[in-house]
Amino acid sequence: MSARPAVVALISAAALGLAAPVASARVEPDPMAAGQRVSISDGRQCVAARSARAASALFGSVVLRPDERGLAADARVAERATPGRYQVTIECAPGGATFTETVTVRNGRVEGVNMVQAAGGLALFLLAGSAAFLLRRRGVVGRS
Numbered sequence: 001m002s003a004r005p006a007v008v009a010l011i012s013a014a015a016l017g018l019a020a021p022v023a024s025a026r027v028e029p030d031p032m033a034a035g036q037r038v039s040i041s042d043g044r045q046c047v048a049a050r051s052a053r054a055a056s057a058l059f060g061s062v063v064l065r066p067d068e069r070g071l072a073a074d075a076r077v078a079e080r081a082t083p084g085r086y087q088v089t090i091e092c093a094p095g096g097a098t099f100t101e102t103v104t105v106r107n108g109r110v111e112g113v114n115m116v117q118a119a120g121g122l123a124l125f126l127l128a129g130s131a132a133f134l135l136r137r138r139g140v141v142g143r144s
Contacts, residue, residue, distance in 0.1 A: 025054065025090045025101035026069070033108050034081040037074055044070035045099065046092035056088040057081075058105065064090070081105045 026041045042064055046052040052064040052071045058081055064071035083105050091098045 025088050025099055027088050027101055027103045031104040031106040032077055033106055034077055035079045036077050038077060039069075039072065039074055040064065040088065040090075041067075041069035041072035042090050042092070046071050046090070046096070049093035049096050051093045052090055052096075054088055054090045056086055056103075058086050058088070058103070077105065083107050 024043050024045075026039075026043050028039045029036075032038055038059070040054045040062065042052050046064070047070055050066075053061055054064055054073065054075070055061040058077045059075035062073045062075050064073045066072075085102050085104055087100050087102055089098055089100045
């Protein structure tokens with residue numbers, strides 16, 4: 001008969017565990033690509049702690065700051081990240097509660113314009129504009 005209270009205690013503990021709020025890191029987008037910028041948030045789980053840090057092999061360690069998502073930050077996935085599953089761990093304040101999200105890096109790279117490409121494009125645009133201005137001023141372009 002002493003087994004019966006133990007079973008009731010186990011069932012009660014399991015029910016309480018299911019009813020407890022589950023903390024989770026939020027990393028978007030998921031899946032992601034190497035080189036992509038991602039948003040990380042605590043899902044409002046660290047608000048009472050008022051500070052948090054996210055860490056992952058994908059982007060190192062970043063401090064989460066207050067915003068409309070709770071505590072959050074943006075980070076760039078390492079260019080060298082290979083396809084696979086990675087953990088992102090958030091720690092609420094030093095030594096506080098921690099929780100982890102598993103995210104997926106897919107094949108491919110983020111294609112976009114980097115600073116060197118943007119500067120080169122701007123230089124070509126300015127050069128073309130200057131050439132058009134000089135040609136027009138000399139009367140080569142725009143004669144009717």
